[in-house]
Every structure is written in structure tokens, then in C-alpha cells.
Amino acid sequence: MLKRIDPHQARLGMFVHKLEGNWFSHSFWWGRFLLSDAGRLDRLRASDVAAVIIDTERGCDVAEGAALAAMPPAAPRRRRQMLVEDQQAARRPSALPPGLRGMAREFGRAEQAADMGVKVISRAFIEARLGKAVQPEVVAPVVEAVFASVQRNPHAFNGLMRCKRDMEYLFRHALATSALMISLGRQMKLSPGQMHDAGLVGLLMDSGIAMIPPPPGWQGDWQSLPKRAAHEHVLFGRDFVAMGGFDEAVVRACYEHHERMDGAGYPEKLAGEGISLLGRMAAICDAYDDLANPFDGDGRSNPACVIERMQADAGAYDPDIMREFIAAMGVYPIGSFVLLASHRLAMVVDQSPDDPARPTVRCFHSLKLGRAVAQETLDLNHCFGKDRIVGPADSAMLAQANLPDPGQMRMKLLAAACAG
Known part of the structure; x- marks a missing residue:
């Protein structure tokens, strides 16, 4: 209103x-x-x-x-049209669970925010290559759009980034990490100002990659850079963000996002609470997105397996913040392939606010029958024991399902679930 x-x-x-x-x-x-x-x-x-x-x-x-006054009924034409559309949609019967209806509505807004974000981020990276500063006001609208999306639905933007493949990796990574930082800050009940700073860190912490001098014979794959050159990106990123006049907390976290709790990270080998709060948050969000959506983009990394892998990496991440991250993302984040007790494979399409271990899934393949089955959207928190998750689907199960392109499969399953 x-x-x-x-x-x-x-x-x-x-x-x-x-x-x-x-x-x-x-x-x-x-x-x-x-x-x-x-x-x-x-x-x-x-x-x-x-x-x-x-x-x-x-x-x-x-x-x-x-308030001085509520907005008068004579709203702009587009707002009236949206109101009519919402009222018509509310009257139409829907087979979707209530939570997934909200998710479906938010995906359109999230995609608009992502498209706007790509344009702003690409401009910022060009400015970085040219050695020019980017002012906070340039990137603030992106963070605010992502923040608003996360406030309306805490899982839609992150879910979209898990499944969306049609954007350059670095731009998608920046948007995804920004959304992850905001979601984590929301779970940790940070102040609005801290959440805004967290979103900025996610958006800008890898900006230094654009400023790394290319070594001889380099083909443009930034993940193939020599270790020493790759480590320099936090130095370039810190200087780039500081040049733009961003808050010191943002600058520091961009510099620290590859530090580890056990002191084995870089560039300063900081440990424990010697790493700032935003820096410890950034280490988790950056690593999660890198592992869940690797540079090669084959889409085979399973977010639920990534969570398990990160938990097993003793000494890397702040355990308290890691618990908050899992609470924000769910035990099985959106885009995770899971095995059900019915021997079906499914993909998580929405989270349950009541039980993070019982999300809404889209079933698509039966390991028992060895073939694809009629797709079904199943709210595991309200299916009265009809089915349950046994655990994440491993690479062998996905190979048995013979998915030609898991990345495209994710987007198709998500779209089908939202369409009901």
C-alpha cells in the first residue's frame, strides 16, 4: 500500500x-x-x-x-491494471500450494531485478578495468531491488539464481552472492543498514577480478589464473571499492572474503573473530555459490551436497554463521536434487517456513522404474506421510536419470512447478 x-x-x-x-x-x-x-x-x-x-x-x-493520507483511488493506470490482475488471479482456482503461489509471483520481479543488476554490474566491471571509481549511488538501486525481493519472499531470488544459466558467470555470481548475503543478514536479524552493506559486499567483492593483469597466454578463463594472480583480486577489489567511497565495513569485507576461521586463508591469514562479521558472512556466501554453480556451468553440482561439503570443511567457516546460513537457505536449498522414499528423484522448488527438512519438491524420475514419470509438485510438509526425503541425490543417481543438461532441467522443473 x-x-x-x-x-x-x-x-x-x-x-x-x-x-x-x-x-x-x-x-x-x-x-x-x-x-x-x-x-x-x-x-x-x-x-x-x-x-x-x-x-x-x-x-x-x-x-x-x-500517515498524512493514503494514496487516492485515482492511481496511475498501470497500478490500477496490476490491482485488477491481482484480484482476478486471486479469484482463479489454483492447484499450487500457497507458498509456491507467492514464489511464482515473485520470480517475475526477481528476474527484472536480476536483468537490471547485470547491466549495472557489467558497467561497474568496465569501470574497474579502466581504473575508474564506481560511486555507491550507482550500485545502490541493485542492492535495494534485491533487498526488496528478499523481503517479499526470502527464497525466490536465491532460487532463481540457482537455476538461471543465461547470464555471464561473474555477473550472475555477483547477484547471487548479494542475495545470499542479504538473506543471511535477514536470518541473523541484522539492522537494515548492515543488510544493505552485506548486499554491497556480495555485489562488489569479486570486482577485482576485472583488474587482474592477464598473464601471457591466458585465454580469459579467470579460474585458470595462476594462484598468485588469482589471490591478487582481493587487493584490487579492496582498492576499487575504497576508491568509490564505500563504507569501511564494505571495503574490509571485500578484502577478507577468502580468509578462513583457522587462519589458512588469504591475503592476511586472519583467524576467528579477527575477521569482520561481514567478512565471515562473505566467506560462506561466496564459497556456497562457487560450489553450487561452478564456472563450467554444467549444472551438476547439487546445492544440498554443497551444504554437507561445507559443514565437513572443519576450520573454514564460522560455525554459528554457518548454522544461520543453513536456516536461511534450508537443509535442501531450492534447486537441490533429492531422493524420495518412493525411489523418485525430485527437485526442491520451495521452502517450508515450518520445517526446513520438508520443502516442496517437483518429482520427475523413478529409479525403481528406470524412467521419467509424470511430474508432480509435492508439499512434503503437508503430504500426510505420502513421501519424504531420504537425502541428496548423488551424481550416480543423476547419471542413472540420464539428464542431458541438469542446468536446463532445473529451470524447466521450476517453471513447471510455478505454472501448476
């Missing part, structure tokens, strides 16, 4: 939909944003705008009765 408030009523956590007044009455050049920074809030309150229009569905509301 849109509400009109006085600028002095603005507070952190609100989503600004519009600022009333001409462009000369304020210093904000982007139209819609989340108020997640105290300095930005002070500038808004000190501006000459007549009123602020906030969206209470995408951010915090004001106290009861504090």
Missing part, C-alpha cells in the same frame, strides 16, 4: 516509492529506494520535498494514523 507522509516521519527500513516536488528540492537521482542508510535518511529529512510516498508492502510502515 502506498502512503503519503511528511519527510520528518521517514525512518530506516521504509521503502520510498516517490518524492513529491521537483528535482531541485532534493539530492536523490534514483526514484525508488530502500531507506537503509542513516546519512541518506538525514538528507531526506533535511530536503525541501513536499511529501514522501512510501510503499508499506516493500518496507516499514509508520505508526497507526501517522
Whole structure:
């Protein structure tokens, strides 16, 4: 719902939909944003705008009765059209579980945010190659769009990134890691400002890769860089982010995201709480996305197996933050292939808010019959014992299913589940 408030009523956590007044009455050049920074809030309150229009569905509301006025019925044509569409959709019968209906609605918004993010990130990487600074205001709209998506549905954006393959790896990795950082910050109940910084870290921490001088004979595969050259990306990234004037916490975490709790990481071999909170979070989110979506893009890495692998890597990650990460992502993250007690293979398409071990899955293959079966979306938390997850599907099971392209299969299964 849109509400009109006085600028002095603005507070952190609100989503600004519009600022009333001409462009000369304020210093904000982007139209819609989340108020997640105290300095930005002070500038808004000190501006000459007549009123602020906030969206209470995408951010915090004001106290009861504090709004100047609710938006009048005469909303813009597109908003009226969206309202009619939502009302029509609500009246249509749906076979989808309620949670998956929300997931399906959010995927469209998440994809728009991802497409916008790719354009901004590609520009930032070009600026990095040219040695130019990127200001916080350039990337802030991307973080705010991802933040808003995660607030509406904590799993949709991350699920989309697990399955989406049609974007350059580094750009997708930056968007995915940003969403993971925000989801983790949300689970850890960080402040809006800290979550905003976490999203920035995810978006920018690998920007230094664009600045690594290419060694002789290098073919452009950044993961084939010599170890010494690859390690330099945190140095270049730190300098690039610092040059843009980002907060020190963001700069430091970008520099620390390859440190390990046992001191065996790089570049400083920091250990334990000598690594900043955002740095410890970044180490987990960066490693998870690298392992779940490797550079070769074959789509065979199973997110549920990645979780198990990371838990077994003693000394690498902060155990308390790792537990929060699993709580945020689920025991079986979206995009995971799992084996059911019915000997069927399925893919996780949504999480259960009540039991992370009982997500919603899309069944597609029977190991007992040795063939594909009629697809079925099954909410394991409300199937009354009809089926359950035995564990992650390993590579042998997936090979037995003869999936030609697991990456494409993920997107097809997700689309089929959302279409009902």
C-alpha cells in the first residue's frame, strides 16, 4: 500500500516509492529506494520535498494514523491494471500450494531485478578495468531491488539464481552472492543498514577480478589464473571499492572474503573473530555459490551436497554463521536434487517456513522404474506421510536419470512447478 507522509516521519527500513516536488528540492537521482542508510535518511529529512510516498508492502510502515493520507483511488493506470490482475488471479482456482503461489509471483520481479543488476554490474566491471571509481549511488538501486525481493519472499531470488544459466558467470555470481548475503543478514536479524552493506559486499567483492593483469597466454578463463594472480583480486577489489567511497565495513569485507576461521586463508591469514562479521558472512556466501554453480556451468553440482561439503570443511567457516546460513537457505536449498522414499528423484522448488527438512519438491524420475514419470509438485510438509526425503541425490543417481543438461532441467522443473 502506498502512503503519503511528511519527510520528518521517514525512518530506516521504509521503502520510498516517490518524492513529491521537483528535482531541485532534493539530492536523490534514483526514484525508488530502500531507506537503509542513516546519512541518506538525514538528507531526506533535511530536503525541501513536499511529501514522501512510501510503499508499506516493500518496507516499514509508520505508526497507526501517522500517515498524512493514503494514496487516492485515482492511481496511475498501470497500478490500477496490476490491482485488477491481482484480484482476478486471486479469484482463479489454483492447484499450487500457497507458498509456491507467492514464489511464482515473485520470480517475475526477481528476474527484472536480476536483468537490471547485470547491466549495472557489467558497467561497474568496465569501470574497474579502466581504473575508474564506481560511486555507491550507482550500485545502490541493485542492492535495494534485491533487498526488496528478499523481503517479499526470502527464497525466490536465491532460487532463481540457482537455476538461471543465461547470464555471464561473474555477473550472475555477483547477484547471487548479494542475495545470499542479504538473506543471511535477514536470518541473523541484522539492522537494515548492515543488510544493505552485506548486499554491497556480495555485489562488489569479486570486482577485482576485472583488474587482474592477464598473464601471457591466458585465454580469459579467470579460474585458470595462476594462484598468485588469482589471490591478487582481493587487493584490487579492496582498492576499487575504497576508491568509490564505500563504507569501511564494505571495503574490509571485500578484502577478507577468502580468509578462513583457522587462519589458512588469504591475503592476511586472519583467524576467528579477527575477521569482520561481514567478512565471515562473505566467506560462506561466496564459497556456497562457487560450489553450487561452478564456472563450467554444467549444472551438476547439487546445492544440498554443497551444504554437507561445507559443514565437513572443519576450520573454514564460522560455525554459528554457518548454522544461520543453513536456516536461511534450508537443509535442501531450492534447486537441490533429492531422493524420495518412493525411489523418485525430485527437485526442491520451495521452502517450508515450518520445517526446513520438508520443502516442496517437483518429482520427475523413478529409479525403481528406470524412467521419467509424470511430474508432480509435492508439499512434503503437508503430504500426510505420502513421501519424504531420504537425502541428496548423488551424481550416480543423476547419471542413472540420464539428464542431458541438469542446468536446463532445473529451470524447466521450476517453471513447471510455478505454472501448476
